[in-house]
Amino acid sequence: MQQPKYLVGTLAGVAWIGMFALRPVMRATRRASLAERFEEIAEWLPAIETVVALALLVFLSLWWLWPFGKAMVELTETELHLLLPAPVRRRHIIQYAVLRSQWGILFGCFMISVFSAGGSLMVFAWRFLSVWLFLTVWNLHACGRGLWIARLQELPAATAWGRRAIVLAAVALLWTTLAPGIASIVAGLPPLGGDMAPELRAALDPERLRAVAPLLVVVLTPARWVTGPFFAGLAPDTTLAGRLTTLVWPLLLVVLHNEWVVRSQTQFEEASLEHSRRQAASREAGARFRKIRQSRREATPFRLRPAGHPETAIVWKNLMLAHRANLLVIVGSGVVAVGGVAAVVAVTGLPNWLTAIMMIGGGAGLALTPLMAGHQWRNDLRTDLLRIEVIRTWPIEGWRLFVSQVLPPAIIATLYAAAAGGVLLIAGIAAGTPTATGLVLVRPELAAALGVPYVVLLLLGLAALLPLIAAIASLSATLQNLLALLWPSWIQLGQRRTGSAAHIGQGLLTGLGMMLALALGLLPGAVLVGAWLFIQIRVVDIPLSAWELPVLSLTGVIPLALIIGLLTRVGGVLWDQLDPSAEILGAGVGS
Amino acid sequence: MIEIHDLVKAYDGCRAVDGLSLRVEPGEILGLVGPNGAGKTTTLRCLAGIIPPTSGRIAIAGFDLQQHPIEARQRLAFVPDEPHLFDHLTALDHLILFSRLYGVADGPSRAEAILTDAGLHDQRLSFPGELSRGMKQKLVVACALLHRPEALVLDEPLTGLDPAAMRRMKRAVLDTAAAGASVIVSSHMLQLVEEVCDRVLIVSHGKTVLEGTLDEIRMQIPDVDADADLETLFLKATGGDQ
Numbered sequence: 082m083q084q085p086k087y088l089v090g091t092l093a094g095v096a097w098i099g100m101f102a103l104r105p106v107m108r109a110t111r112r113a114s115l116a117e118r119f120e121e122i123a124e125w126l127p128a129i130e131t132v133v134a135l136a137l138l139v140f141l142s143l144w145w146l147w148p149f150g151k152a153m154v155e156l157t158e159t160e161l162h163l164l165l166p167a168p169v170r171r172r173h174i175i176q177y178a179v180l181r182s183q184w185g186i187l188f189g190c191f192m193i194s195v196f197s198a199g200g201s202l203m204v205f206a207w208r209f210l211s212v213w214l215f216l217t218v219w220n221l222h223a224c225g226r227g228l229w230i231a232r233l234q235e236l237p238a239a240t241a242w243g244r245r246a247i248v249l250a251a252v253a254l255l256w257t258t259l260a261p262g263i264a265s266i267v268a269g270l271p272p273l274g275g276d277m278a279p280e281l282r283a284a285l286d287p288e289r290l291r292a293v294a295p296l297l298v299v300v301l302t303p304a305r306w307v308t309g310p311f312f313a314g315l316a317p318d319t320t321l322a323g324r325l326t327t328l329v330w331p332l333l334l335v336v337l338h339n340e341w342v343v344r345s346q347t348q349f350e351e352a353s354l355e356h357s358r359r360q361a362a363s364r365e366a367g368a369r370f371r372k373i374r375q376s377r378r379e380a381t382p383f384r385l386r387p388a389g390h391p392e393t394a395i396v397w398k399n400l401m402l403a404h405r406a407n408l409l410v411i412v413g414s415g416v417v418a419v420g421g422v423a424a425v426v427a428v429t430g431l432p433n434w435l436t437a438i439m440m441i442g443g444g445a446g447l448a449l450t451p452l453m454a455g456h457q458w459r460n461d462l463r464t465d466l467l468r469i470e471v472i473r474t475w476p477i478e479g480w481r482l483f484v485s486q487v488l489p490p491a492i493i494a495t496l497y498a499a500a501a502g503g504v505l506l507i508a509g510i511a512a513g514t515p516t517a518t519g520l521v522l523v524r525p526e527l528a529a530a531l532g533v534p535y536v537v538l539l540l541l542g543l544a545a546l547l548p549l550i551a552a553i554a555s556l557s558a559t560l561q562n563l564l565a566l567l568w569p570s571w572i573q574l575g576q577r578r579t580g581s582a583a584h585i586g587q588g589l590l591t592g593l594g595m596m597l598a599l600a601l602g603l604l605p606g607a608v609l610v611g612a613w614l615f616i617q618i619r620v621v622d623i624p625l626s627a628w629e630l631p632v633l634s635l636t637g638v639i640p641l642a643l644i645i646g647l648l649t650r651v652g653g654v655l656w657d658q659l660d661p662s663a664e665i666l667g668a669g670v671g672s
Numbered sequence: 673m674i675e676i677h678d679l680v681k682a683y684d685g686c687r688a689v690d691g692l693s694l695r696v697e698p699g700e701i702l703g704l705v706g707p708n709g710a711g712k713t714t715t716l717r718c719l720a721g722i723i724p725p726t727s728g729r730i731a732i733a734g735f736d737l738q739q740h741p742i743e744a745r746q747r748l749a750f751v752p753d754e755p756h757l758f759d760h761l762t763a764l765d766h767l768i769l770f771s772r773l774y775g776v777a778d779g780p781s782r783a784e785a786i787l788t789d790a791g792l793h794d795q796r797l798s799f800p801g802e803l804s805r806g807m808k809q810k811l812v813v814a815c816a817l818l819h820r821p822e823a824l825v826l827d828e829p830l831t832g833l834d835p836a837a838m839r840r841m842k843r844a845v846l847d848t849a850a851a852g853a854s855v856i857v858s859s860h861m862l863q864l865v866e867e868v869c870d871r872v873l874i875v876s877h878g879k880t881v882l883e884g885t886l887d888e889i890r891m892q893i894p895d896v897d898a899d900a901d902l903e904t905l906f907l908k909a910t911g912g913d914q
Contacts, residue, residue, distance in 0.1 A: 387779030
């Protein structure tokens, strides 16, 4: 908290999270609807608990069959160099590593509990405790398994194979119990269609399972111990004493797992050192670029001539942080590929399941990619601030430099979103073929009402979405770069990596702030388009035509473009006035 | 020409640079020396436009850095103490980038020539992660000299270089000055400063302690030999000999 602006940011973020977490308390009607929803969920709890326990057991059994694992005593190289020669017992070093991993777990529990507690302190406390128990057992189990597998490498081959055989036998025994039980559950499942809920609940009901597959119920018990406190917290009729009873077994599992881990005889030192070195190497800037083949190193997104606007050079540079492939080739081959596949699909159709997957994937990509502009590649100020001693000396006006930082992530995000749009278009065409059943992207009647064929409506819809996507991606990139200038200490500079709890929290605050700003930025365009439609349809009484869609989209984009223009000017002023001495140069984030 | 007048840079009330003034004529090389924390790097960062000064005036080739930042930066090249390069750009990419940024008309041919001169032609398609420290430093200097700057500022230019690279770096500094540029070299390597610089500015606690040619400095310090080297003069001037 070096400067007052961080206090302001923290207060705003905490208020935002607080409003989110306490909203149900403040709104009585919502509380009532939540209660109704919980009642509905409560009916399903025994069935869900069974499924979760079963899934856990299936996963764990397969996990133990997987022959690879690491001695996961995660310590940094510095910690290893300090702790290993120190007069400390090795079990204490392992215990330290285990406790160290608790920071991430505690933070995760806190966030899950805050967002799911609905403002109730009691619910928060129980949720925190139950999630902590689950994650801690899971973490210790993973750690113990990793050490066990690493230990096999150290043992004589015969002994190691003997231990592997024991595990194999245990897993086989487990599956001889699981398989008939799963078969009896499947046999009890209702046929697809109609109101399946009561029969589905009955098929997974623990009482029924106790009768038809008693061994399965016994085998599921340890998994139920781990998830028990969580489900006890969800069940409305569980008494406090009943809840407290569910804590006994998972706590015992934590203690037993902890003893198993800290008493491990595995020589974790070398493996941990190697692991920490590998992690450091993968974090090292530029590691991934060294893998680029020599023949690909002369490829660039576009040819950069020596004369022209200098900011184009920054766009060129930052595009290459994501890809070196030529932009025109990418766009051209993308259009040809989508066009070709769409033409084939229009004739042959696609299996329903594939169409459904493409619809979901394409829709999600189209909606989310622009919002996440630059988040993956960070090809903007978030990387360039690390080279501030270079870029501050460049002869470019502040706002031009800011624009050149915003454009590359926006371009990349738009290209990815356009590819997702292509997938959605193909799925839409497949859904319109006679072989498709029950899948609808756009109703054919809508196309008829708008006066165009079905495929033309799909194409016009995509054409209308693209400018909007480009504008949203630009706004998202603009906001993220503004955040980097305003709160550089809260933004992970350089390539993204697993952050500390503090970084995750800061990311959450800035992310929430950004979502709010995005919503506000999109509002004027939405109002403008809404007004247009209202006047056209309700006042002037002219029916909407499909050909208007791209024009409507451009109308919605105009206010957005003005906002982006204004924000880039603000970004330029911030850049010109930036004093990086304390937070970027002095704080060492730039080194 | 490089001019600094009454430069002040304060952090949290502490003055890292406290009223420093200097002037470097075209073709002249000024050595900036001082103990750790004297304010050398802060001065150079203000001069390069990286950090804004608290007060004072900086001009590069007659252009005020505050009033005409683009024109001033267009004529300046700054080589920081660490070779900051872009991890995803090859050596050749760096020079293409700088050609466009500074509008170097003969950029491509000059880039090839400058890579050859720096002995980096075989590494033209190498990423910084594949270059040694010395090669990185050479590439940074190549980028700096690409646009034929009128003012060159170097912060600890010899750090991490082998003897051959040091010699090449000294040659590059002397050639740049000979071509008419004003040069400032900040270094703890006093032999380098003594060898290449026309004048020396000794700073301590953000203030000028002594300034002039070696002979002029010798005359300003009592009780020193007539042939005292810069190291002796520096230690006397900054109290480091006590």
